[in-house]
Amino acid sequence: MKLKELYLKAAAKLKAMTNKFLSRLLLNSGIAYVKNVSWPSYLSSLTKSNSEFLNYQRSPFLHLPGELRNQIYSYILMGHEIGVEANLQTNHEIFHYPHDLRVLPQVSRQLRRETQPYIANNNTYVFRAKNLNGNQIVITDEEQTDWSYCFV
Numbered sequence: 001m002k003l004k005e006l007y008l009k010a011a012a013k014l015k016a017m018t019n020k021f022l023s024r025l026l027l028n029s030g031i032a033y034v035k036n037v038s039w040p041s042y043l044s045s046l047t048k049s050n051s052e053f054l055n056y057q058r059s060p061f062l063h064l065p066g067e068l069r070n071q072i073y074s075y076i077l078m079g080h081e082i083g084v085e086a087n088l089q090t091n092h093e094i095f096h097y098p099h100d101l102r103v104l105p106q107v108s109r110q111l112r113r114e115t116q117p118y119i120a121n122n123n124t125y126v127f128r129a130k131n132l133n134g135n136q137i138v139i140t141d142e143e144q145t146d147w148s149y150c151f152v
Contacts, residue, residue, distance in 0.1 A: 062110065069114065076100055077118040083126035089134070096126075 061069070080101055085094040101119050105112040129137045 059108075073104075073115055073118045074122070076104065077115055078122040080123045081126055082123050083128060086127075086129040088129060 064072075077100065080098045081096065082098070082101070083096045085096065086092070101123070104115045105119070126138065
């Protein structure tokens, strides 16, 4: 048997096993499931996990082209102020992270991967502190430093 035939046979077997696994999983959870799953050509059965496949199947948002999703991310995730407020006298810190920035990355791993660059690079970071004399110190990131390495 040639290598290509072995690959196609393995891919077909994996697809059948995945469909069987998903139907059992969803049957046990009480969710309706279509047994003949149509796999988009760009989703390889050997590279995508079952959870990513389920997310794709269930989410109309993930069916949108990437360009449209990026446009939506830019409307929701840009222009916020992320910051830390610290009082050096009382050794107390308050972290400010807008609700809009917390919701989307918690939906799925794929959305987390897609939204992190927007959050890291398109918002203003502000650090406020009161020193021991009670004077307020404010440091802003006006240069828009690349913070994406912090979100890995």
